[in-house]
Amino acid sequence: MDANSKKSPLNECIQFIEKYKKEGMTGDTPYSEGEEAENFDITRDRIFKIPECEEKRKLGFVDGGTASILSAADFSISLTRIAGAIFKDNEIIDVEEIPEVIEFYSATILEPLDDGKLAYNIQLFPREPEFKEFLPMKEIIIKMDEVRMLWGFRFRPNIETFGGVAMRFVEWFYATKFIETELDNGDIFVRDGSLQTGYKDEILLVRDLHSLAQEKNVFITGLSKSCRLITKNGDSLISLIDMIASEKYPKEQWYYHP
Template sequence: MNEIRLKETPLKECIQFIEANKKEFSDKDSAMKSGEDEKNYEVKRDRFFEIPRIENERKIGFVDGGTAPLIISADFSISLNRVAGILQEHNRFLSPKKIPLYIEFYSATILRLNEEKKLEFITRLFPREEEYQEFLPEERFLRFSPYDITIQERRGFLPRIENLGAIAMRFSEWTYGSKFIENELTENDIFVRDGSLQTGYTGEIELADKLYSNGLQNGVYITGLSKTCRIPTKKGDSLISLVNSMGSKEYPDQAWYYHPIKKVTRADNKADLFFVKLHKDSLYPFRFDIFIEQTKDFEKEGKDEEKALISSLASCSDDLSFIGYPYGLIKVDQLARIPNRDLESQKVQLLSEFNKDTYESYILPRIRSMNAHDLLNKIRK
């Protein structure tokens, strides 16, 4: 009797495709090169270092931002934005003394013809408190052509107008961070931003350079910790997964860091990359950037300074809510995040500010041009 063979499900076939193409990690591999202004290093076992425990931990400042759109149409949008900073010293959290714990502001973006009769996104910022104004970027940074490739969607599609609010928030992370360094941190302290040190948008390099300059002038180390890392190797593997696989064998029960791996000296990305596993029980290694002008001194003085920085970060990464991730970044994320309850109340307040005629003839038709999908989602529920 012939056996009846059941046809594989599409999902099973999908899994089999991945399994059939899995690769074995290779020692002789390195990061895929993405430009001339970078140096990539072959992955080697002797580039792992145990993270030591130190007595004189550095003071660390953490900065992060959050944004949420309130109204979206094809030709204008309004968002609520927040940027926050917090200090950690000797396992204690401290609020900034000279600058606000967080700043809040509305960003309003319009699409209109400029003086040259060309379409332009123009964003203006409206701080919720007058004192927040000095922490915001100048308006000249917030004018973009819709055809600016740095703000376009992938494959050349025009940007979503609400993305301009997120760009305003990102720029404000640099300007608030610069003030944070200037007023709250001193020599040998550490500044940590959520994410890498890479910039991407037109004008962003100038804001980042201001922060770097403040860091150098005040002797403050500029760093960034990324929760994700998409860098592939030249053989097509995940670079951070390759390093983590080797680290798990070299230091199975210890915290470690790996360096060097990649050094970038482009104008838009001045970073010396490390990979770090900040707690022995952590399942997650992270990409850790240090401003490359500062790591040049490490090479002259040996490994002690980089170990001190990473050890200070590791000392505040033992909270059970996310073991191996700095609790300061968890805390500042909570401060910068805009809760849904705040968002809904802000939407109601915002719409009530329009006069009736403007709302019915101008605002409402534009909102309806964008929210039909949301209505359909509610029907599905």
Template sequence: MEEIISKISRLMEKDDSTILEEHGIRGVNLSRDNFKKIKESEGKKVAFVDGGNAELLKAVNFSLSLVRIYANIFQKNKKIDEKKKEFYVLVHSDTEDGKLKYKTEIFPVKGDIMGRRFDFYADDPTLKDGVNKADISRIGGVVRRFAEIEIAGEISGNADIVVLDGSLRCCVKGEKKIMDQLYENAMHENTVVAALNKTSSIYTDKGNDLLNSVNIISPEGAWLYHPVAEIDDENYRAEISIVKLNSGSEYLFNLEVFKSQKDMVPIVAGELGDNSKDVGFPGYPYGLLMADRFAKISEEEKEYFITKFQAKAGGLWKEIKNRLNVKNSHDILNSLN
């Protein structure tokens, strides 16, 4: 045990100086000069968007998920508007030109539904798990992400800033087209597009996580660390900064702003800081906390929708159930523990 502790201690002694370069990302040297005080709020209208999804049914050739997207708008820490969409995503497999393909159909539960349908190839490298074809269960989460971006575009005209939970990086085929539409809408409406991420995919030249490395050299209080890196990637049109949004918080976040609006980084940080005073999670915007809470689909809700579907299916349910992967080997093993 002492040897392990000694090894960890030596690893912690590594000094970082620069950010590790990767495709499209050129790091800026780490420096205490890059820390800035968080600006005071200017009373901007800030929209927060998040989503949740739960797979209700899964068979070899189809998957049914429930997706919920929630958005709210805050001004001076008061909620002034909100919007929610809820829909089913039915994914079924097919073949095209000898390739396995997943086709989606969307059915509304609450609110208007997405205006698009999506098809995905199972061997799409942006969806695959290593060398394995993409699992049909993953598609519900992808559609949820697309819907989050789409609803952000729909409300962009009602807010000065729109904040997504996560990143502005487009990782899945088809995502960039929807994100670019959001950028276009936002620029037309003079709305800033941003995202707040709890983690960072950027590392230093010593292999350390960027958030941790910045934290080690950080001053007291709330702050904005910028610039971080220069990005030249059409799938990642963002200006990155690191923020500590409340002096009483221990948490840092990766703040991303649409690259064409990078001059707005200090203003976005100021508005988020003003919204990050909730005692339950100081340093994290209350608007995102609320969005997460109202978008999340609990296990109880999931069971309710499954039961509702079962009742609606009537006599057909027995045939459907026979096709479902109700219990795979992992489920059985988990039930024995």
């Protein structure tokens, strides 16, 4: 690297970050804007070693993806694919009772309500007739006020966003069928992303999934590949936890519980 490259704008950006981003401090707490949130200090005694399991269990995964096909200011059409997979003894095995992959189209429009406000009307259309039973409903209605309350949108979100909302609803419903037919006592279900919900009707679907899992003694987990949470000192929450855990358990698997 020559002398001139050290003075480049990109290098100055990196040096600025290095100067101000220090190592996280134990005893820091998550940053939350909600007054109702309860925060806990991030300390070593809240990090635990994951015990080894003597009995091998099946791991079931469900994940989806969606792509916008056509959109304008007032409508959107998306194609969504949702898939399930099962692992046993570190090998993938066949999904036996339900389709391994389902696909559907979703069409979203803006619809005026009787009170003069607007709602997003999302219609679901299975790509194949046999996929219809894995769609929780034909129509999803979400009021614009509900969207703004949940996500803090000051302005109206792009309408193609709601292809992803349709995917979330169907993921939960397909996952319930997946647990019902493919997993047994003590098995583990993994959903891509967190287990958080938002929309009113989405919560009802998640309740059905949890009730069935509890009945069959199937463990529900979520796998988040990224984390945007920060601490009150302005550090990355997940990086701080990882720093502390790596010192406590440098070669073992661990989990954090407040």
